[in-house]
Each structure stands twice: as C-alpha cells, then as structure tokens.
C-alpha cells in the first residue's frame with residue numbers, strides 16, 4: 239500500500255516562496271487505481287515528481303508498505319526507489335538503443351547477470367505484447383507501442399507502485415484503449431497500486447477505482463469513482479459524466495437529476511416510470527456507460543403525472559439517486575427547444 243501523508247512542496251524563487259502542494263493525503267491500495275485530476279497549475283506535475291522521488295518534498299511522508307521514502311537520500315534512496323515505477327507522457331526511451339536494451343536498462347544499472355536479464359526482458363516484452371519487437375528501435379514503433387515499452391521498463395524492477403504521468407496524452411483512442419487495458423491487467427494480475435496523473439476524464443472514467451481532484455495544491459475531492467458519479471453535488475462526478483442542467487420543459491411538472499447508485503440498474507427504468515406509475519417522462523440529457531463494476535450513469539429527466547417525492551422514492555428503490563432541480567430552475571419553463579421525448 240502507498241500512503242502519502244501531509245505532503246507539502248514549495249519553491250523559493252526570486253519573487254519569493256511559491257507554495258505548490260499544501261498538505262496532500264492519498265492512500266492507494268495494492269491492486270487499485272487512483273486517478274489524480276485537476277486544472278492546469280493545480281500541482282499535478284509537482285505531485286508526480288514528489289511521488290516518483292525525482293523531487294524532495296518540503297515536508298510530509300511517502301510511505302511504501304509503511305516505509306517512508308521521502309527522508310532517504312543517496313544509496314538508500316536509489317535502492318528504495320525501485321518500489322516506484324514511472325511512465326511518462328513521451329515514454330522517454332533512448333533512441334539509439336533497441337526495445338530490449340531500453341527495457342534492460344534498469345536491470346543493467348543494478349548489475350543483474352546477463353542471462354537473467356535476457357530472461358526478464360523477454361518476460362516483460364511478452365507481458366506488454368511486444369515480444370516480436372525486441373530488436374526494433376523506438377523510432378520504428380508507434381506512439382502506443384513506445385508507451386508499452388516504457389511500461390515494460392517501469393516494471394523491470396518489480397515495483398509496487400506504478401505512477402503514470404499523462405501516459406496516454408497525445409495517443410489516439412485505439413492506442414489509449416490498449417494502454418488502459420494493459421494497466422488494468424497489471425492492477426489485477428500483479429496487484430500493483432497505480433496512480434494515474436491525467437487531465438483526460440475519459441481515461442479516468444474507464445479505469446480508475448478512486449479519484450482525487452487536485453485544486454490549488456490541495457485535494458478538493460477524493461473518493462470512489464462510483465460514489466463521486468452517483469453524487470449529484472460532486473464537482474468531480476459532474477466532470478466525469480457531464481450533464482447540462484436544464485430547465486423543466488413546457489408540459490412537465492418538475493425535473494430530476496438521476497444518478498446510478500447501484501451496480502445492477504434495470505435499463506428499462508424510464509419506461510417503467512410510465513407503465514407502472516403512470517408518469518410521462520422527457521429525457522433531457524444524460525450519459526450512461528458500461529464500467530468494469532457495472533453501469534455508471536447520470537441522467538436528467540422531466541416528469542409529470544407523478545408527485546416529485548413519490549418519483550424520488552420509486553427511483554431510490556431501483557438503485558437510482560434522484561435529486562430535484564433547484565426552485566429557481568423549476569419556475570422557468572422552456573419553450574420551443576427540441577427535446578428527446580421518451581414514449582412510456
């Protein structure tokens with residue numbers, strides 16, 4: 239398990255002290271993926287550099303299975319840093335070395351004997367699906383393949399934490415999907431703790447177990463992905479599955495924001511509101527996606543023919559968390575806009 243406790247980082251500049259990280263607490267269990275998201279300047283890169291021990295935190299702890307790595311330096315730091323493998327946006331491979339030589343680098347630096355090294359490199363390349371490209375040079379590979387070589391190299395010393403710093407930025411959707419599939423399999427098969435620093439909400443939604451929203455050097459929100467999405471008040475949740483809160487359409491009594499809370503939601507719940515409770519439902523907007531642990535969804539509906547409290551109660555019984563629109567929104571009725579009408 240990786241624990242980051244009260245991590246602070248400041249820089250002293252000619253203009254004075256810049257406090258970048260202001261007490262970060264994070265806990266990443268083995269076999270789980272935590273995404274760190276946040277706007278530009280929030281401190282994501284600084285956090286990444288501190289976790290990978292490229293930079294020393296000003297204060298706080300980075301505990302790997304209970305051992306504080308932030309206080310180490312020199313030889314002790316080099317030895318313990320092995321617990322943390324990092325993959326970067328540009329994969330950072332050496333262009334004049336083959337794929338196999340790049341993956342072997344950390345093992346070579348450690349003085350691993352030749353035949354053991356060859357065996358391990360072959361195993362790693364097999365793991366990332368590039369066994370047939372051992373003798374290629376990075377320039378001969380696609381961006382996604384280079385990134386997989388970077389992952390193989392990061393795994394060479396059997397780390398317990400894999401830190402992915404914007405590793406899928408700039409990759410096309412297919413290559414991104416392959417990298418995410420690989421990371422998910424590493425989480426499950428090797429029980430790795432993975433920290434994903436990213437600005438790509440699609441990536442987070444597909445793969446993260448927990449999400450930390452960094453803002454101004456602090457964690458503004460932190461929790462299970464499912465819980466954040468199911469909480470209509472969560473800022474992170476609304477970024478993960480954005481809705482466009484809208485007004486109650488003409489002819490409808492009220493509108494609800496409905497978040498999927500359970501993992502087994504009956505997909506016909508909208509029509510059931512009509513067939514079983516006599517409601518008329520307008521679908522105003524929404525986003526529903528299959529996720530590894532079931533369906534994630536946030537949907538906005540307009541309703542009539544049923545009371546608001548009753549609708550909320552019924553939806554709750556189906557594993558759906560409904561919240562009413564604010565009074566201000568309800569008093570304004572919309573006219574003339576195209577709506578998707580659901581016949582129930």
Ligand SMILES: Nc1ncnc2c1ncn2[C@@H]1O[C@H](COP(=O)(O)OP(=O)(O)OP(=O)(O)O)[C@@H](O)[C@H]1O
Nearest residue numbers: 249251256258276277278279280281282283284285
């Ligand atoms: N070496 C440094 N000296 C002074 N200030 C720094 C230094 N490194 C980062 N900062 C400041 O810390 C803040 C956070 O920077 P950081 O690069 O960590 O943010 P970020 O969330 O990664 O942003 P982006 O998504 O744009 O890469 C910024 O205001 C930046 O100017």
